[in-house]
């Protein structure tokens with residue numbers, strides 16, 4: 001087996017990561033930037049970084065991802081990349097004509113110390129940014145944080161475009177966090193059902209889940225528009241989903257433009273979706289329609305019908321903090337037991353929150369921020385589980401330990417469906433449970449003796 005040499009005995013490591021449970025900051029910044037209509041993400045660094053970031057996103061979303069690069073050479077690596085970026089602004093606006101360029105740094109340009117806000121000022125002063133076009137920037141050094149940090153930094157950068165007019169627009173800003181394009185669609189569907197007008201940013205629906213029409217569009221139809229981003233300063237409030245992905249941007253709008261914000265968990269599972277719907281209901285002063293209550297009731301029905309198969313099943317989880325917090329709460333609420341939980345993203349708050357959510361479970365819980373898949377595997381060797389939930393990289397562990405495996409999170413490189421079938425909201429909860437249940441029951445069918453092999457479950 002591929003990971004047969006992973007030792008069961010755990011030794012403390014302080015300066016070595018093995019099989020990381022995260023990827024680099026610019027990937028998150030690039031994904032967020034693609035959620036602005038007419039945006040060309042720009043990677044301020046070497047071509048190799050940009051190629052990696054683009055391919056990481058393409059492999060997950062199965063869509064072409066366009067991005068530009070400052071193409072650092074030896075000279076720019078030593079003296080800084082200002083000249084390259086200034087030239088890039090001219091070339092990009094002339095050749096590709098985007099509405100906006102979203103620049104993020106890389107390890108290299110951060111180490112040199114390139115100051116993106118200063119370079120942008122110089123570009124504006126020298127007329128390199130045409131009238132009516134925009135440039136935003138985020139600092140995304142990969143030796144700090146993770147792809148989640150990069151995503152958050154770019155979403156916060158989007159709030160620079162907010163421009164209050166003094167007149168409220170009656171809408172709610174909805175910051176969805178790093179979820180799939182279909183999840184963003186689902187959140188907008190729920191908001192629409194409640195009669196709440198929203199400005200979602202970023203919004204990759206219609207960008208990274210587009211139909212094949214035979215026509216190539218450099219800038220797909222989806223994405224939040226510049227006009228909408230400007231209008232975020234006039235909204236009645238902001239609902240930010242996920243502290244790690246969306247909290248900073250929401251607080252920025254609050255402190256700069258007095259747009260009150262509520263930072264919630266991502267709406268995966270029953271309770272977190274309840275809180276999301278309740279926040280929309282309170283912020284916009286609308287009622288919850290019957291249609292949403294029916295969807296909720298269906299999820300409750302599935303939970304109660306199949307409870308015996310979920311009961312006290314042990315789960316190992318790896319992924320990003322916002323997703324893991326919501327998933328842990330969901331699993332605990334249906335009496336499953338998440339016993340090993342790892343994220344590669346730093347943050348002691350994560351460990352504290354997971355411990356609170358799992359308090360009272362019948363098993364001891366291992367949780368680690370800034371952890372890796374190697375540690376997760378070791379934990380699983382010491383305390384075996386019934387299910388592993390993680391991105392594609394978990395497949396090696398699942399195979400080695402012969403454990404049912406649910407692919408969920410980023411990246412998923414070897415399966416399809418994540419772009420099209422949401423896992424947020426009540427309907428998303430149904431999909432998650434259906435997938436979990438299928439894995440558990442397939443395993444039961446495989447392992448049951450003939451006496452126990454049932455037709456009806």
Ligand code: SF4
Pocket residue numbers: 024025026045048049052105106107108142143
């Ligand atoms: S050098 Fe840094 S920014 Fe570039 S791919 Fe590697 S980790 Fe990412």
